[in-house]
Amino acid sequence: MQQSTSLHVAIIMDGNGRWATRRGLPRPAGHRAGAAAVRRVVEAAPGLGIGQLTLFAFSADNWRRPPREVAYLMRLFARHLRTEAAELTRTGVRLEVIGRRDRLAPVLVAAIAAAERATAGGTRLRLRLAVDYSGRAAIRAGALLPDVDLLIRTGGEQRLSDFLLWEAAYAELYFTDRMWPDVGAADLAAAVQAFHARERRFGGLPEAAAG
Numbered sequence: 001m002q003q004s005t006s007l008h009v010a011i012i013m014d015g016n017g018r019w020a021t022r023r024g025l026p027r028p029a030g031h032r033a034g035a036a037a038v039r040r041v042v043e044a045a046p047g048l049g050i051g052q053l054t055l056f057a058f059s060a061d062n063w064r065r066p067p068r069e070v071a072y073l074m075r076l077f078a079r080h081l082r083t084e085a086a087e088l089t090r091t092g093v094r095l096e097v098i099g100r101r102d103r104l105a106p107v108l109v110a111a112i113a114a115a116e117r118a119t120a121g122g123t124r125l126r127l128r129l130a131v132d133y134s135g136r137a138a139i140r141a142g143a144l145l146p147d148v149d150l151l152i153r154t155g156g157e158q159r160l161s162d163f164l165l166w167e168a169a170y171a172e173l174y175f176t177d178r179m180w181p182d183v184g185a186a187d188l189a190a191a192v193q194a195f196h197a198r199e200r201r202f203g204g205l206p207e208a209a210a211g
Protein backbone atom coordinates (compact mmCIF):
# COMPACT_ATOMS: atom_id res chain seq x y z
CA MET A 1 0.00 0.00 0.00
CA GLN A 2 1.29 3.44 -0.89
CA GLN A 3 2.15 5.28 2.33
CA SER A 4 2.07 9.03 1.98
CA THR A 5 5.15 10.48 3.61
CA SER A 6 3.55 13.73 4.60
CA LEU A 7 -0.02 13.56 5.75
CA HIS A 8 -2.21 16.48 6.64
CA VAL A 9 -4.14 15.44 9.73
CA ALA A 10 -6.80 17.67 11.28
CA ILE A 11 -8.29 17.09 14.72
CA ILE A 12 -11.47 18.36 16.32
CA MET A 13 -10.35 18.18 19.94
CA ASP A 14 -13.66 17.57 21.67
CA GLY A 15 -14.67 16.26 25.09
CA ASN A 16 -12.68 18.33 27.57
CA GLY A 17 -15.72 19.46 29.50
CA ARG A 18 -17.30 16.01 29.76
CA TRP A 19 -13.96 14.50 30.76
CA ALA A 20 -13.83 16.91 33.70
CA THR A 21 -17.50 16.64 34.65
CA ARG A 22 -17.27 12.84 34.80
CA ARG A 23 -14.47 13.20 37.31
CA GLY A 24 -16.38 15.72 39.41
CA LEU A 25 -14.00 18.45 38.30
CA PRO A 26 -14.79 21.91 36.93
CA ARG A 27 -14.69 22.21 33.12
CA PRO A 28 -11.44 24.24 33.13
CA ALA A 29 -9.67 21.18 34.56
CA GLY A 30 -10.66 19.40 31.35
CA HIS A 31 -9.23 22.17 29.22
CA ARG A 32 -5.98 22.04 31.19
CA ALA A 33 -5.77 18.27 30.67
CA GLY A 34 -6.60 18.85 27.02
CA ALA A 35 -3.54 21.07 26.65
CA ALA A 36 -1.37 18.19 27.87
CA ALA A 37 -2.94 15.98 25.22
CA VAL A 38 -1.98 18.53 22.57
CA ARG A 39 1.64 18.20 23.64
CA ARG A 40 1.54 14.39 23.39
CA VAL A 41 -0.03 14.45 19.94
CA VAL A 42 2.35 17.10 18.58
CA GLU A 43 5.32 15.06 19.80
CA ALA A 44 4.02 11.88 18.18
CA ALA A 45 2.94 13.36 14.85
CA PRO A 46 6.23 13.55 12.88
CA GLY A 47 7.05 9.90 13.67
CA LEU A 48 3.72 8.85 12.15
CA GLY A 49 4.35 10.49 8.80
CA ILE A 50 2.34 13.59 9.60
CA GLY A 51 3.78 16.72 8.04
CA GLN A 52 0.86 19.01 8.79
CA LEU A 53 -1.31 18.94 11.89
CA THR A 54 -4.26 21.31 12.18
CA LEU A 55 -5.98 21.43 15.57
CA PHE A 56 -9.39 22.95 16.31
CA ALA A 57 -9.01 24.72 19.65
CA PHE A 58 -11.78 27.33 19.64
CA SER A 59 -14.55 27.82 17.11
CA ALA A 60 -16.17 31.09 16.12
CA ASP A 61 -19.29 29.68 17.78
CA ASN A 62 -17.52 28.94 21.05
CA TRP A 63 -17.99 32.62 21.98
CA ARG A 64 -21.50 31.51 22.93
CA ARG A 65 -20.10 29.80 26.03
CA PRO A 66 -20.20 31.45 29.45
CA PRO A 67 -17.71 34.36 29.59
CA ARG A 68 -15.80 32.71 32.42
CA GLU A 69 -15.09 29.60 30.39
CA VAL A 70 -14.12 31.66 27.36
CA ALA A 71 -11.79 33.79 29.48
CA TYR A 72 -10.19 30.68 30.95
CA LEU A 73 -9.56 29.22 27.50
CA MET A 74 -8.05 32.45 26.21
CA ARG A 75 -5.67 32.64 29.18
CA LEU A 76 -4.75 28.99 28.64
CA PHE A 77 -3.92 29.64 24.97
CA ALA A 78 -1.73 32.64 25.81
CA ARG A 79 0.06 30.79 28.60
CA HIS A 80 0.77 27.70 26.52
CA LEU A 81 1.93 29.68 23.50
CA ARG A 82 4.46 31.36 25.78
CA THR A 83 5.62 28.22 27.58
CA GLU A 84 5.69 25.86 24.57
CA ALA A 85 7.37 28.10 21.99
CA ALA A 86 10.93 27.14 22.98
CA GLU A 87 10.20 23.40 22.85
CA LEU A 88 8.44 23.74 19.50
CA THR A 89 11.42 25.63 18.11
CA ARG A 90 13.84 23.00 19.47
CA THR A 91 11.88 20.18 17.86
CA GLY A 92 11.43 21.84 14.46
CA VAL A 93 7.72 22.55 14.75
CA ARG A 94 6.44 25.58 12.92
CA LEU A 95 3.35 26.99 14.59
CA GLU A 96 0.71 29.10 12.93
CA VAL A 97 -2.59 30.24 14.38
CA ILE A 98 -5.51 30.40 11.96
CA GLY A 99 -8.83 32.17 12.45
CA ARG A 100 -9.87 35.69 13.33
CA ARG A 101 -7.57 37.75 15.52
CA ASP A 102 -9.59 40.93 15.83
CA ARG A 103 -11.76 39.53 18.63
CA LEU A 104 -8.82 38.22 20.67
CA ALA A 105 -7.25 40.11 23.55
CA PRO A 106 -4.11 42.08 22.60
CA VAL A 107 -1.98 39.98 24.99
CA LEU A 108 -3.08 36.83 23.21
CA VAL A 109 -2.46 38.34 19.78
CA ALA A 110 1.03 39.31 20.96
CA ALA A 111 1.69 35.78 22.28
CA ILE A 112 0.56 34.32 18.95
CA ALA A 113 2.82 36.64 16.96
CA ALA A 114 5.79 35.87 19.22
CA ALA A 115 5.29 32.09 18.99
CA GLU A 116 4.89 32.25 15.21
CA ARG A 117 8.04 34.33 14.90
CA ALA A 118 10.05 32.04 17.20
CA THR A 119 9.03 28.87 15.35
CA ALA A 120 9.07 30.23 11.78
CA GLY A 121 12.16 28.18 10.84
CA GLY A 122 10.65 24.81 11.77
CA THR A 123 10.48 22.24 8.98
CA ARG A 124 9.63 18.96 10.74
CA LEU A 125 5.97 19.64 11.39
CA ARG A 126 3.62 22.38 10.34
CA LEU A 127 1.30 22.85 13.28
CA ARG A 128 -1.80 25.00 12.91
CA LEU A 129 -3.98 25.95 15.81
CA ALA A 130 -7.45 27.14 14.89
CA VAL A 131 -8.67 29.83 17.28
CA ASP A 132 -11.85 31.83 16.61
CA TYR A 133 -12.04 29.79 13.43
CA SER A 134 -15.05 29.22 11.16
CA GLY A 135 -14.81 27.03 8.09
CA ARG A 136 -17.59 28.91 6.37
CA ALA A 137 -15.96 32.27 7.03
CA ALA A 138 -12.63 30.90 5.77
CA ILE A 139 -14.26 29.86 2.49
CA ARG A 140 -15.87 33.29 2.09
CA ALA A 141 -12.49 34.97 2.74
CA GLY A 142 -10.57 32.56 0.51
CA ALA A 143 -8.36 31.62 3.48
CA LEU A 144 -7.93 27.99 2.48
CA LEU A 145 -5.42 25.38 3.65
CA PRO A 146 -4.03 22.37 1.79
CA ASP A 147 -6.43 19.42 1.52
CA VAL A 148 -6.87 17.34 4.66
CA ASP A 149 -6.04 13.64 4.39
CA LEU A 150 -7.43 12.48 7.72
CA LEU A 151 -9.94 14.30 9.92
CA ILE A 152 -10.24 13.01 13.47
CA ARG A 153 -12.93 14.00 15.98
CA THR A 154 -12.69 12.86 19.58
CA GLY A 155 -15.44 13.03 22.19
CA GLY A 156 -18.05 10.84 20.48
CA GLU A 157 -19.88 13.39 18.31
CA GLN A 158 -19.92 12.79 14.57
CA ARG A 159 -20.10 16.24 13.02
CA LEU A 160 -17.79 18.89 11.60
CA SER A 161 -18.96 21.87 13.70
CA ASP A 162 -17.77 24.36 11.05
CA PHE A 163 -14.16 23.13 10.94
CA LEU A 164 -12.27 22.68 7.64
CA LEU A 165 -15.32 22.37 5.39
CA TRP A 166 -13.57 23.02 2.11
CA GLU A 167 -10.32 21.25 2.90
CA ALA A 168 -12.05 18.09 4.15
CA ALA A 169 -13.83 17.46 0.83
CA TYR A 170 -12.04 14.11 0.40
CA ALA A 171 -10.69 13.63 3.90
CA GLU A 172 -11.05 10.24 5.52
CA LEU A 173 -13.18 10.73 8.63
CA TYR A 174 -12.29 9.05 11.91
CA PHE A 175 -14.50 9.37 14.96
CA THR A 176 -13.58 8.11 18.40
CA ASP A 177 -15.50 8.10 21.67
CA ARG A 178 -12.34 8.88 23.57
CA MET A 179 -12.43 12.28 25.28
CA TRP A 180 -9.66 14.61 24.13
CA PRO A 181 -7.78 14.74 27.47
CA ASP A 182 -7.39 10.92 27.34
CA VAL A 183 -5.83 10.97 23.87
CA GLY A 184 -2.20 9.99 23.48
CA ALA A 185 0.34 8.84 20.91
CA ALA A 186 -1.24 5.38 20.63
CA ASP A 187 -4.63 6.87 19.68
CA LEU A 188 -3.06 9.00 16.98
CA ALA A 189 -1.18 5.97 15.70
CA ALA A 190 -4.43 3.95 15.59
CA ALA A 191 -6.15 6.67 13.58
CA VAL A 192 -3.26 6.87 11.11
CA GLN A 193 -3.26 3.09 10.79
CA ALA A 194 -7.00 3.13 10.05
CA PHE A 195 -6.36 5.82 7.45
CA HIS A 196 -3.80 3.65 5.66
CA ALA A 197 -6.30 0.78 5.53
CA ARG A 198 -8.86 2.94 3.70
CA GLU A 199 -9.06 3.05 -0.07
CA ARG A 200 -9.20 6.60 -1.34
CA ARG A 201 -10.75 6.80 -4.77
CA PHE A 202 -11.40 10.52 -5.33
CA GLY A 203 -14.30 9.65 -7.57
CA GLY A 204 -12.32 7.19 -9.65
CA LEU A 205 -12.35 3.41 -9.56
CA PRO A 206 -10.61 1.06 -7.15
CA GLU A 207 -7.09 0.20 -8.30
CA ALA A 208 -8.08 -3.41 -9.02
CA ALA A 209 -10.96 -2.37 -11.30
CA ALA A 210 -9.13 0.43 -13.12
CA GLY A 211 -7.30 -2.09 -15.37
Ligand code: IPE
Binds near residue numbers: 013019057155
Ligand atom coordinates in the same frame (compact mmCIF):
# COMPACT_ATOMS: atom_id res chain seq x y z
C1 IPE B 1 -13.44 20.88 23.34
O1 IPE B 1 -14.03 20.39 24.48
C2 IPE B 1 -12.69 22.16 23.58
C3 IPE B 1 -13.37 23.37 23.10
C4 IPE B 1 -14.41 23.40 22.32
C5 IPE B 1 -12.82 24.62 23.52
P1 IPE B 1 -15.44 20.89 24.96
O2 IPE B 1 -15.24 22.04 25.88
O3 IPE B 1 -16.35 21.14 23.82
O4 IPE B 1 -15.92 19.63 25.79
P2 IPE B 1 -17.38 19.00 25.84
O5 IPE B 1 -17.79 18.73 24.42
O6 IPE B 1 -18.26 20.01 26.51
O7 IPE B 1 -17.20 17.76 26.63
Ligand code: IPE
Binds near residue numbers: 012014056058059159
Ligand atom coordinates in the same frame (compact mmCIF):
# COMPACT_ATOMS: atom_id res chain seq x y z
C1 IPE C 1 -16.04 21.98 18.19
O1 IPE C 1 -16.46 21.50 19.43
C2 IPE C 1 -15.02 23.06 18.39
C3 IPE C 1 -13.78 22.64 18.98
C4 IPE C 1 -13.43 21.43 19.31
C5 IPE C 1 -12.84 23.69 19.21
P1 IPE C 1 -17.82 22.00 20.08
O2 IPE C 1 -17.93 21.26 21.37
O3 IPE C 1 -17.83 23.47 20.15
O4 IPE C 1 -18.88 21.54 19.01
P2 IPE C 1 -20.43 21.23 19.15
O5 IPE C 1 -21.06 22.38 19.89
O6 IPE C 1 -20.55 19.96 19.93
O7 IPE C 1 -20.92 21.08 17.74
Ligand code: MG
Binds near residue numbers: 014015016155
Ligand atom coordinates in the same frame (compact mmCIF):
# COMPACT_ATOMS: atom_id res chain seq x y z
MG1 MG D 1 -17.67 19.95 22.80
